[in-house]
Amino acid sequence: MRHLFRRVFFYLMAIWIAITLNFFIPRLAPGNPAQAMMTRLERRGPISPAAERALEAAFGVNTSDSIWVQYVKYLNNMLHGDFGISYVQYPVPVTTIIAQNIVWTILLGAVAVLISFFLGCLFGIVMAWKRGSVLDTFLSPAMTFLSAIPYFWLALIILYFFGFTLNWFPFADGYDTTLDMGWNPDFILSALYHAILPALTIVLSSIAGWMLVMRNSMITTLSEDYVLMADAKGLARGRVMFLYAARNAILPNVTGFALAIGSIVGGQLLTEIVFSYPGIGFSLLQAVQGQDYPLLQGIFLIIALAVLGANFIADLVYVALDPRVRQERSA
């Protein structure tokens, strides 16, 4: 229980530090970019007084409040989920934009992570089992290469090959923009069709990690006595492989899986940008290009929250799955 409290305290601390960083970065930046943005924002049209006050507290411009008063106001706004209004999509609140885009990101990422996790673990198990076989000797270096590739480059190549040369898949967007959004088969099919290439990129770029961890963990497990014993008893090969060895070797990947769920939100930013997929990454690009600081910082906070939440879950899962950790930490 004490361990749990410590972790909760730690994650609250991390969230606080993330928010505090967000607060101080604009104030430390040279040349006052926040002031320039506020000026541009005001030029676009009238802002509601409440939104203006929130932005002033967030960026420390046009205000006579001391920095600590601004800080308290900012923390208060964050607690109420008020991230300010966007400049690029003026005057939509940042939270609305993120809420719209995050659905696309999560759907795409969840499917891709699931596929990549299952395939990666399976390949890793087989690679370790048939160590030195053609599969192992070919896949290991290939995976080394794959894990060192910049993901956005992989995305560019896949898009070039399947989208431009072969013309099999669409070039941009998350759905056919001529269709109405809704739960009709046409729309769902077009959304799936548009998701295939981005998902393929994410699977290819993340599968290597699962595979290598699984393979190395499996190799360590295979040299354990109980595996030899199971083998000596003449148990079926599949049974030894999956129920004796893999079951014990999969632990690092299970915690990795919890972390991967959290990194869905922030882990595919560049892939989405290359495919012009309407997710968080695409908003991020808009925010960077338009110097839309409220949106940029809102996106960072959301990604940080997702990652921190996933880390917390991973902690809990690890304690639940591995009795050794439970004992060590409570002692």
Place this chain on the structure above:
Amino acid sequence: MGTSSSQFSGSASSPALPPPPPEIATLDALRRPWYERLGRGVQTVWQQVTRNKKVAVGTVIVLFFILVAILGPFFIHTDPNRLSDNAQAAPSAAHWLGTTAVGQDIFSQLVVGTRSSIFWGLLTGISVTVLSIAVGLVSGYFGGLTDEVLSLLTNVFLVLPALPLAIVLASYFPRGPATVALVIIFTSWSWGARVLRSQTLSMRSREFVTAARANGETTWRLIFFEIFPNEISIVAANFVSTTLYVILASASLEFLGLGDANNVSWGSMFYWAQRDNALISGLWWWFIPPGLCIAVLGAGLSLINFGIDEIADPRLRKERMPRLFRKKKVVS
């Protein structure tokens, strides 16, 4: 030689392991001055480099890129940013890798860009490593409140998403390779710091540290000349993986347009390729070469790292697997 080798590799595999019983030979090795021990460490590393195939191949790849970065630009006589009428040309004898949408020669961009990318990549990698060494060793050695504060900070930076934070930071500061380097240093030191902290923690109560302290050595000397040389293999592995991350991250930031777009580098080539719609125009020769360079260099760095892993953890080595055991399984 044998004892110091096992000590170096052993410390990398299992930081939590209790210190081995001090053998006479180990004590003998530790009695030597620090520079001799550091030299031994370098010697060990060199022997392992040549013994392990993965490390050897990786080192060759990395050295090749470093050579291109140093010497390559001397052989390039065209300004990589010079515009010409020969736009969107496919690879040919005149332009080995074709030209961009505004007629710049891509091969010269690639070679000149290699220098910038390698230079900033290595510099940033070194800076990140130095920062993690400082934080990790100080935190692990002093313990107490210093350690509490520093490890809390380390763990927080470990869980905060590094790339998004770097993007936020970079977007506020003036564009340029130095900004990219600084934001990456700020966001990526924590991993190495944590590994080195736990290693230092297990190291500080060993006999040779106690002995040196009793001899009246100053604290910073104890940390950096007694403890640090024993962690050199971890630092090396950490430096390699950090550099890989740094090169990927700075390419990503530059791709987003957060670098200096006029400074030729692999990342800025991506930025212009994306901005000028290289993809839709079918100019594959524009965006494939820089990515291939990053991928090959990255693969070289990963190979070195996997090799170091294998040196540290003998169970991962291929040649050590008992063949009999494996054959039996195939029969059953």
